[in-house]
Amino acid sequence: MxxxxxxxxxxxxxxxxxxxxxxxxxxxxxxxxxxxxxxxxxxxxxxxxxxxxxxxxxxxxxxxxxxxxxxxxxxxxxxxxxxxxxxxxxxEVLRGTELRTLMSAGLLPPPLALDIAAQVAEGLAAAHARGVVHRDIKPSNIMVLDGRHAKIMDFGVARVQASEVRTRSGVMLGSPKYMSPEQVAGHAVDPRSDIFSLGSMLYEMVTGQPAFGGAELANLLYDILHTTATPATRLNPALPPLLDLVLARAMQKNPAARYQDAREMARDLEACRTGVVPPAPVQPLATTGGVGEATILSATVRSDAPAVSQASWLPAREFDSREAIQGLLEATEAGQPPGGAWLQALVWPLVYVAALAGAVAIALA
Structure with missing residues (x-):
């Protein structure tokens, strides 16, 4: 340009x-x-x-x-x-360091990582209160000022209540590595999608490994939809055990089982940082069939929350495989290979898999 x-x-x-x-x-x-x-x-x-x-x-x-x-x-x-x-x-001019750069230098000290994540959660709570869902929470969209003050940037794919651009159902927007299951499947998102992305980002901050891996895009998308991340304390024993509960709740496949308010997540992160256990006990959630059974379960899921069935995370009926996959390839995190034969080889198999899954979803509807 x-x-x-x-x-x-x-x-x-x-x-x-x-x-x-x-x-x-x-x-x-x-x-x-x-x-x-x-x-x-x-x-x-x-x-x-x-x-x-x-x-x-x-x-x-x-x-x-x-x-x-x-x-x-x-x-x-x-x-x-x-x-x-x-x-x-x-x-405003932000004179600081992208969180991505800090993470590339090695594991962040747990108190700093938890503090930064809590600040991001507070910022998201303010955005959600105004009807704004960011939809692309990732380390390169967080600037850290003076070594500790976090600011959320780049609302380029945000969704607002009165939007000039209506995002079509079935089109994925965001960065694949930190997407929520509903984003991957092409379904509508709400503030709880940002909470999932923040959980994925924090997991990588404190363990040095992505919550959902796979060198290939197909494996990454499958893991986001179906697998549960290894508890963070197994990879970094210096972390407080309570953080496993917070991360597991933030990254539930079923949005109804996640934190329903980013400010509540911020409070729990602060409790992890200071060593104070939150007053609400953690109790098992009845397994109602979300993708990937819950291993760590939330205490505050409403009993009247709608259940999410296994079929819910099949691609949306309006899912446009070609457009969605192309968007994912274009949005791949900076620093990863932008293309190459291995990515190109994945595109058409993914198109056919997504199309098949879409047909199954329609048949099940």
Whole structure:
């Protein structure tokens, strides 16, 4: 992508490029009206009219999703505008280190990892209270300031209550490694999907291993849908045993068995960090047939919560295999191989598997 042919986006004078991705460029800029530095995320609209409307709607949705939030653990959005064929968002400058970078240096000390995860949970609780589901919680979307203050970034695939872009049922959005089962299956998501993603991310923070593995995409997706992660304390005995309960509850396949509120998860993480046991006892949950039987079970699942059957995590009836798999390949976490023969070889087998599963789902409906 070529840089814009001008020096200003509105009142923001471009100073230097901070980074870029497939969809845009981020600049350090100066707000000439308020004389402060800001970060400006800019995107060139495509020439095709259909793609143009989709991209503009999603870009505006990102600004709307984060712009309506005011929380110390969420990035602050200042402005949204357009300059020629370029859209831009002005936001606070975050001078810190991506969580992904911290994790690549080795295991985080448990108290720090738990503190960062609790802060992310608090930020998510604030977003969920405003009707915003992030849908792409992962280490590269968390900035850590001053070595400990976490901020959630990049609401590019967030879903808001009044969205300009309606995400079709059956299309997966997000990063495969941290997706919830309902995202993998192409079903509608709610705040509990973010809780699952946070649990997966925290698991990797404290163990150094993904909660759901497999070098191949097909294995990863299968594990998210069907397998239970090894208790974290088996991989890192320095962790408090209570954390196994918190992680298992956050990563339940059945959303009704997860934390129903991210703030409740934040409180339990703080209890893990300080060594205080939460007052609510952990009791077995009757097995009502979620994908993968629960091994560690929640104490606060409502008795009237809807059961999730084994068939629920078959692909949604509207599941578009080609589009979903292509989206997954494009969204693969930075640092992993972006393509190659092994990924290409997986695409069509996955298409046929997804199509077959979709047919079974329709037959069972």
């Amino acid at each position: 070529n840089p814009p042919p001008f020096t200003h986006f509105g009142r923001y004078r471009l100073l230097e490029e901070l980074g870029r991705g497939a969809m845009g460029i981020v600049y350090l800029a100066e707000d000439e009206s308020l004389q402060r530095q800001v970060a400006v995320k800019a995107m060139l609209l495509p020439a095709d009219s259909a793609d143009r409307a989709e991209h503009e709607g999603r870009f505006r949705q990102e600004a709307k999703a984060a712009g309506g939030l005011s929380h110390p653990n969420v990035i602050t959005i200042y402005d949204l505008g357009r300059e020629g064929d370029w859209l831009y968002i002005a936001m």
